[in-house]
Amino acid sequence: MNGPEVKAVLSKVDTEQYATPSNVWRLRTDAWEYLGYAAKQLPGMADAANGARTVEKGLKEEVGRQLRFLEAVETYWAVPGKAHVLELRTRLREGDYAAALTMIETVTRGFARFRHELDDKLVEPDPHAEALDAAGLAIADRRPRFEVLVVDDVSATVREEFIAEMTGQRRETDAFIYQVNVVPSLEDALIAVLLNPTIQACIVRPGFTVPARQRPSDDLRRYLDGVVDPGVASQTPRQRILTMADKLKKLRPELDLYLVADVSIEDLAGAANRRFARLFRREESMELHLSLLAGVAARYQTPFFDAVQQHSRKPAAVFHALPISRGGSVVNSRWIKDMGEFYGMNLLHAETSATSGGLDSLLDPRSTIRDAQVLAARAFGARRSYFVTNGTSTANKIVHQSILAPGDVVIADRNCHKSHHYALMLAGAQVAYVDAYPLNEYSFYGAVPLKALKGMLLDYRRAGRLDEVKMITLTNCTFDGIVYDVERVMAECLAIKPDLVFLWDEAWFAFAGFHPIYRRRTAMAAAAALEESFRDPEYAARAEAQRASLFDPVTGEPADDEVWLATRLLPDPRIARLRVYATQSTHKTLTALRQGSMIHVYDQDFSHLNEVTFKAAYMTHTSTSPNYQILASLDIGRRQAVLEGYELVQRQAYLAQSVAQAVARHPLLKKYFRVLSTCDLIPAEYRQTDRPMPLRDGIAAMDEAWRTDEFVMDPSRLTLHIGNTGVDGDTFKHQYLMDLHGIQVNKTSRNTVLFMTNIGTSRSAVAYLIDVLVKLAEHFDAEREDMSPAALGARKARVAELVSSPPPLPDFSRFAQRFRSGEDTVDGDLRTAYFTTYKTEKCGYLMPRELADRVRAGEEIVSAGFVTPYPPGFPILVPGQVVTEEILSFMEALDTREIHGFDAALGYRIINEEPDPALGV
Numbered sequence: 001m002n003g004p005e006v007k008a009v010l011s012k013v014d015t016e017q018y019a020t021p022s023n024v025w026r027l028r029t030d031a032w033e034y035l036g037y038a039a040k041q042l043p044g045m046a047d048a049a050n051g052a053r054t055v056e057k058g059l060k061e062e063v064g065r066q067l068r069f070l071e072a073v074e075t076y077w078a079v080p081g082k083a084h085v086l087e088l089r090t091r092l093r094e095g096d097y098a099a100a101l102t103m104i105e106t107v108t109r110g111f112a113r114f115r116h117e118l119d120d121k122l123v124e125p126d127p128h129a130e131a132l133d134a135a136g137l138a139i140a141d142r143r144p145r146f147e148v149l150v151v152d153d154v155s156a157t158v159r160e161e162f163i164a165e166m167t168g169q170r171r172e173t174d175a176f177i178y179q180v181n182v183v184p185s186l187e188d189a190l191i192a193v194l195l196n197p198t199i200q201a202c203i204v205r206p207g208f209t210v211p212a213r214q215r216p217s218d219d220l221r222r223y224l225d226g227v228v229d230p231g232v233a234s235q236t237p238r239q240r241i242l243t244m245a246d247k248l249k250k251l252r253p254e255l256d257l258y259l260v261a262d263v264s265i266e267d268l269a270g271a272a273n274r275r276f277a278r279l280f281r282r283e284e285s286m287e288l289h290l291s292l293l294a295g296v297a298a299r300y301q302t303p304f305f306d307a308v309q310q311h312s313r314k315p316a317a318v319f320h321a322l323p324i325s326r327g328g329s330v331v332n333s334r335w336i337k338d339m340g341e342f343y344g345m346n347l348l349h350a351e352t353s354a355t356s357g358g359l360d361s362l363l364d365p366r367s368t369i370r371d372a373q374v375l376a377a378r379a380f381g382a383r384r385s386y387f388v389t390n391g392t393s394t395a396n397k398i399v400h401q402s403i404l405a406p407g408d409v410v411i412a413d414r415n416c417h418k419s420h421h422y423a424l425m426l427a428g429a430q431v432a433y434v435d436a437y438p439l440n441e442y443s444f445y446g447a448v449p450l451k452a453l454k455g456m457l458l459d460y461r462r463a464g465r466l467d468e469v470k471m472i473t474l475t476n477c478t479f480d481g482i483v484y485d486v487e488r489v490m491a492e493c494l495a496i497k498p499d500l501v502f503l504w505d506e507a508w509f510a511f512a513g514f515h516p517i518y519r520r521r522t523a524m525a526a527a528a529a530l531e532e533s534f535r536d537p538e539y540a541a542r543a544e545a546q547r548a549s550l551f552d553p554v555t556g557e558p559a560d561d562e563v564w565l566a567t568r569l570l571p572d573p574r575i576a577r578l579r580v581y582a583t584q585s586t587h588k589t590l591t592a593l594r595q596g597s598m599i600h601v602y603d604q605d606f607s608h609l610n611e612v613t614f615k616a617a618y619m620t621h622t623s624t625s626p627n628y629q630i631l632a633s634l635d636i637g638r639r640q641a642v643l644e645g646y647e648l649v650q651r652q653a654y655l656a657q658s659v660a661q662a663v664a665r666h667p668l669l670k671k672y673f674r675v676l677s678t679c680d681l682i683p684a685e686y687r688q689t690d691r692p693m694p695l696r697d698g699i700a701a702m703d704e705a706w707r708t709d710e711f712v713m714d715p716s717r718l719t720l721h722i723g724n725t726g727v728d729g730d731t732f733k734h735q736y737l738m739d740l741h742g743i744q745v746n747k748t749s750r751n752t753v754l755f756m757t758n759i760g761t762s763r764s765a766v767a768y769l770i771d772v773l774v775k776l777a778e779h780f781d782a783e784r785e786d787m788s789p790a791a792l793g794a795r796k797a798r799v800a801e802l803v804s805s806p807p808p809l810p811d812f813s814r815f816a817q818r819f820r821s822g823e824d825t826v827d828g829d830l831r832t833a834y835f836t837t838y839k840t841e842k843c844g845y846l847m848p849r850e851l852a853d854r855v856r857a858g859e860e861i862v863s864a865g866f867v868t869p870y871p872p873g874f875p876i877l878v879p880g881q882v883v884t885e886e887i888l889s890f891m892e893a894l895d896t897r898e899i900h901g902f903d904a905a906l907g908y909r910i911i912n913e914e915p916d917p918a919l920g921v
Contacts, residue, residue: 020219020698021194022654025647026763028073031066032107038063039092039101063092072214076192078147078181080107144300144643145177147198148292151244152205153184169289176296186232186244187212187224193252194220194516194699197647200299201256201292204244204276206237219698226703245275251516253381254642256295258288299379299642303371304360305632311359312349325351350629362387362626363619372635379642380513381524382582382600386618387634389626391595392507393419395583397426399503399599400473401617402610403581404429408470409827411456414812415445415874416475417505421866425834425879430468430827432456433878436478438809439681442719443750443894445809445874446681447482447711448474450489451565456826457496458561463824471501476523477509479747480754481717482681485710487526488568490580495543495569498576501603503583509714510584510598511652511759514645517699517706518714523582527602534573543570579603579610589758590645591637596630648759653716655766656757657696660718662770668777669770676719676752678705678712686710716757723751723802725780726795730896741772750894751802806893810876810886816862816911819880833880836911837864847907852888864909867901869894877901883908 038059045056070085084103091100150162159182166180178200183192185208193199210233216224232243245257259276277295280288316326323329327348330340340348352359360369369387377385388395396419404410406428412420414433424431434452436445453472460466472493477483486504493500504523512518519525533539550559550567558564580602586592603610640648660675677692684690687709694702695715706712722732729748737743737753747754755769787795814820815828837843843864846854855861863877869891876887891899902908 020217022650022657022695022699024073024195025197025651026654027069029111031070032104032111034066035063035070035088036101036104036108039097039104042092043097067092073195075214076181076183076188076195077198078179079110081181141177143175143177144296145179145198146200146296146643147196148178148180148201148203149189149192149196149199150180150182150203150205151184151186151189151208152182153207153209154182165285166289169286174293175300176293178292178296184213185209185211186240186247187216187228189244190224190227190247190251191216191220193248193255197644197650199252199255200296200643201258202248203258203260203288204241205260205282206241206262208240208244210240217698219700222698222700223703226700242275249275252646253519254299254379254514254646256292258291260288296643299375300639301375302632302635302639303368303375305372305635305639307359307368308350308628308632311352312346322351324348347629350632352628359628362389362631363622363624369631372631372638376598376634376638377600379638380582380584380598380600381519381522381528382602384601384606386599386601387631388583388597388599389595389623389630390597390621391587392505392583392585392597393417394621395597395599396420396503396505397423398614398617398621399581399583400424400427400429400471401620402614403471403501403503406831407468409460409465409468409821409825410471410473411453411469412473413448413475414878415478416473417507418866418868418875420473420505421830421875421878425830428829428831429470430821431830432460432469432825432827433812435811437683437686438811440808441805442676442681442721442752443806443809444480444752445478446480446683447476447478447484449686450485450492450710453489454492454496454565454569455561457493458564460825461496461558462561463822465822465825466497469497469500471503473503473505475505475507476521477506477512477714479508480681480719481714483509483521483706483712483714485712486521486523487529488710490526490578491530491571492569494571494576496564498571499579501579501581503581506582507585507597508588510586511589511641511645511649514641515649515653516646517703518649521706521712523580524600524602527578527580530571531578531604534571534576534578539570540573543572546570547572577604579605586634586637591633591640591759593627593630593633595627596634596637598634645759649716652757652759652761653695655761655763656716656718656755657693659755659757659766659769660693661696663720663773666770666774668781669773672722672724672777672780673773674721674724676721681713681719682709682711718755718757720753720755721751722753724799725776726798726802728802729753736776737772741775743769743772750806807889808886810884810890813882813884813887815880816860816882828880830879833862833878833911834865837879837909842912843909844912845903845906845909848888848892851883851908851910852885855883855885855888862911864911865901867891867899867908869896869902870898870900875901877908880911883910 074082163180259279360367400423404427409430582600587596689705694705819828861883867877
C-alpha cells in the first residue's frame with residue numbers, strides 16, 4: 001500500500017479525543033499501522049531532494065502525533081504498554097528504523113492474535129520475523145489471552161517486581177495466558193476498563209489514589225465527573241476500596257475482582273464478599289494466579305456445548321428414530337452425500353435426542369442444560385433463564401400463557417410483534433391496545449409514551465377495574481432502535497398498580513446487557529436497580545412523602561388523574577413486587593444458530609405464583625425434539641458475550657456512527673441520502689437533551705441522554721432516508737442493495753431503509769456499504785442527466801411524493817362493542833373474535849372500494865382477522881376491530897406488495913353476524 005492509499009484510509013488522531021471508548025480500538029490500531037508505514041518510508045527519504053524532505057518533515061510530524069496518542073492510551077494496556085512506546089520513540093529518534101519496524105510488527109502481530117481487525121490490516125508482518133508478539137509470547141500459542149488490571153499507586157520498581165512475580169507463576173498447562181498492567185488511581189482504573197476490553201480481572205490494593213494520573217480527554221472527564229463522587233477522596237481506605245469495587249462492577253459486571261491487602265483483611269471480608277471474588281494477603285501470589293485463571297475458566301465453560309462435543313466423539317450404534325444421527329442415512333447414500341460434504345460430519349455426529357441417553361433434556365434439565373441456563377442467568381443479570389429453540393415468537397407465547405388467565409387485562413403496544421397478538425388470543429386475555437407515537441413522515445411508529453401507559457392504568461382505576469389489569473407488554477428496543485427508560489416505566493406503573501407483571505420483548509436487544517450505558521435500559525438491569533432502590537431507606541421515605549401528597553389525608557381518595565400524570569411517581573417499596581420477564585432473540589444480535597432465543601426472569605414471586613404454570617406453558621410450546629445444535633450455540637454465544645461482549649458491542653455502535661458521519665460529510669451521498677437522527681425519530685417532548693447523535697459527541701453525551709431522556713436511539717442502527725432518490729424502500733432494498741450488491745437489510749418503510757450493525761460487522765463491511773452508497777448516488781446522478789424533460793418531471797414528482805407525508809398512521813380504532821368488557825375501558829376479547837371466523841357462514845369478504853363506501857355511510861364493519869402490511873410490519877387491523885376511514889386511507893396510500901391477511905382477489909375478511917356464545921371462553 002502506497003502513501004496516498006494509507007492517507008485515504010487513516011484519519012488523523014485528535015489527541016484530545018484519544019480516550020473515547022467507542023472509537024479508541026480503531027484509533028489505536030490505525031496509529032500502530034501508520035507507524036509501520038512511516039518506519040518503511042522514512043529510511044528512503046534521508047538523502048532525497050527538497051520536495052521529498054518536505055514530505056519527510058510532514059511524515060515525522062504525524063509520527064510524533066501518533067506517538068503522543070499511543071503514549072497516552074497504552075498506559076491502559078499491558079501489551080504493548082507505554083514502555084514499549086517510549087522505547088519505540090527512542091529508536092525512531094535515533095533513526096534506527098529497522099529496529100523500530102520490528103517493534104511495531106510485534107505489536108501488529110499481537111493485534112492479529114487478539115483478533116483486532118484481521119480483515120483490515122494495512123501492514124503485513126514480515127514472514128521471516130520471529131513469530132512473537134509485543135509480550136514476547138509465541139503467536140502460534142492458541143491459548144486465549146487476557147489482561148489483568150492492578151490498581152495501586154506504587155513505584156516503577158515495585159510495579160515491575162509484582163508483574164515479574166505474577167508472570168513467574170505461569171505454567172505450560174495453564175488454560176489461558178494473561179498479562180498484568182498497573183494503574184495508580186480509581187479514575188485510571190475506570191478509564192482502563194472502559195478503554196481496554198481485554199481486561200477480564202482487576203486486583204485492587206489499598207494504596208491506590210483517586211484522581212487520574214494523566215489528564216483524560218474532555219469527553220472522559222465529563223463522564224468521570226458524573227460517575228465519581230468528589231467525596232471519595234475523603235473516604236476511609238475501607239470505604240474507598242468498596243467504592244472502587246462498586247464502580248468497576250457497575251461498568252463491567254462480568255469482571256472478576258480480587259482484593260490484596262497486608263493487614264485486617266478479615267475485617268473487610270464481610271463487606272467485601274459481595275464485591276470481590278476473593279481476598280488475599282500479598283504473599284499469596286500462586287493462589288492469586290490460580291484464582292485469576294479459575295475466574296475466567298468459570299465464564300469460559302460451556303457445559304452443554306462440551307457435552308455435545310463429547311457425545312459426538314463416542315462410538316455408538318443407533319437404534320432409535322433418528323436416521324440422520326451419526327450420519328447413518330447420509331454417508332451411505334448414493335444421492336445425498338453432498339449434505340455431509342456441505343454441513344460436515346460433526347453436525348451429523350452431534351445429532352441425537354434426550355431419549356437416546358448421554359445428553360440432558362430441555363424439558364426436564366438436570367445436568368448440562370441446567371448448568372448452561374444458570375450461567376446464562378448470571379451473564380444476563382436474571383434470576384432464571386430458559387433456552388428456547390423456536391425463536392422469540394415461542395418465548396413470547398410461553399410467558400403470556402404462563403401468567404394470563406382468560407379475562408385478565410393486558411396493556412399491549414399495538415405495534416408489537418405478531419407473536420404477542422396471537423399469544424394474547426390463545427390465552428383468552430382482554431387486550432387493551434395502546435398506541436406508540438407516530439412518525440408519519442417515515443411511515444412507522446416510535447414507542448409508547450409513559451403518559452399513555454399511566455393514563456390507561458388510571459382509566460382502569462377510575463372504572464373500578466384496576467385489579468383486572470395483569471400485565472404490560474412492550475417492545476424494547478423497537479425494530480427501528482427506539483429504547484425505553486425501562487426503570488422509569490416500571491417504577492411509575494408500579495406506583496399505580498404495585499403487582500403488575502412486565503414483559504419486555506427484547507428480541508433485538510440481547511447484546512445490550514454487555515455495555516455499561518446500554519445495560520441500564522435492559523429489563524433485567526432495571527429490575528435489579530429497582531430492587532436495590534426498594535431496599536434504600538431514603539428511597540422509601542421519599543416514596544412515602546410522595547404518596548402523602550397524592551392521597552387525601554381524610555378520605556384516602558387519590559388526587560386527580562392530572563396530578564398523577566404530571567408527577568414522576570415512586571412505587572411504595574413495602575408493597576411493590578418486581579415481576580419482570582424479558583424475551584430475547586439471541587440469534588438476532590448475539591452468536592447463536594437461527595431460532596435460538598432465551599427467556600430471562602426477574603420475578604420475586606416466581607416460585608409461589610408462576611413456576612408451575614410457567615413449566616406447563618413451556619411444555620405446551622416447546623418441542624419434545626429440540627435441536628441440540630441450537631441449544632449448544634446458545635451456550636457458546638453466552639460465553640462469547642461475557643468474555644468479549646463489551647468490546648464487540650462498543651465496536652458495532654462505533655461502526656454505525658462512522659457510516660452516519662460518512663453520509664453526512666460526503667457531498668454526493670448527502671445529496672440523495674440522510675441518516676435520521678434522534679431529533680428526527682424522537683419528538684422533543686420525550687427528550688431533555690438535544691444532541692442528534694449522542695454517541696458521536698462522546699460517551700459523556702451518550703450517558704447523559706440515556707440517563708435523562710424518556711426515549712433514546714440505539715446508535716448501532718441507522719435509518720437511512722432515501723426519498724430524494726425517487727425510489728421506494730422496498731425497491732431500493734431488493735433491486736439496488738440485494739440484487740446488485742449483495743447487501744442484506746431487514747426492514748424498509750415507504751422512504752427509509754434500516755441498516756443494523758452487529759457484533760459480527762467489520763470495518764471492511766462498513767467500507768463496502770459506503771462505497772455502494774456512493775456508486776448508487778453516482779448512478780442516480782447519471783440517470784438524471786440522461787432523462788428527458790418529461791421523465792425528469794416524473795422523477796421530481798416521485799421524489800416529492802416520497803419526501804412528503806402520506807395519510808397519517810392510523811391509531812387503533814376500537815373493538816366492536818360485542819367484544820368489549822365495558823363502556824369506560826378499551827380492552828377487547830381477541831379470542832372470541834378470532835374463533836368467530838371458524839364459523840365461515842359468519843364471515844365474508846369486501847373489496848376495498850365497497851368497504852370504504854359502507855364505512856363512509858356509517859356502517860360498523862368489523863375485521864375478522866389480522867391485516868399486516870410489510871412494511872410497516874404492524875397489524876393495521878386485528879380480529880374484532882372496527883374498520884375506519886383513516887385505516888382504509890392509509891392502506892390505499894401504501895406502496896407495498898406484501899400484506900398478510902388481505903386477499904387481493906377477495907378483499908378484506910369481515911365478521912357479518914353476532915358471534916355464537918358457544919364460541920366464547
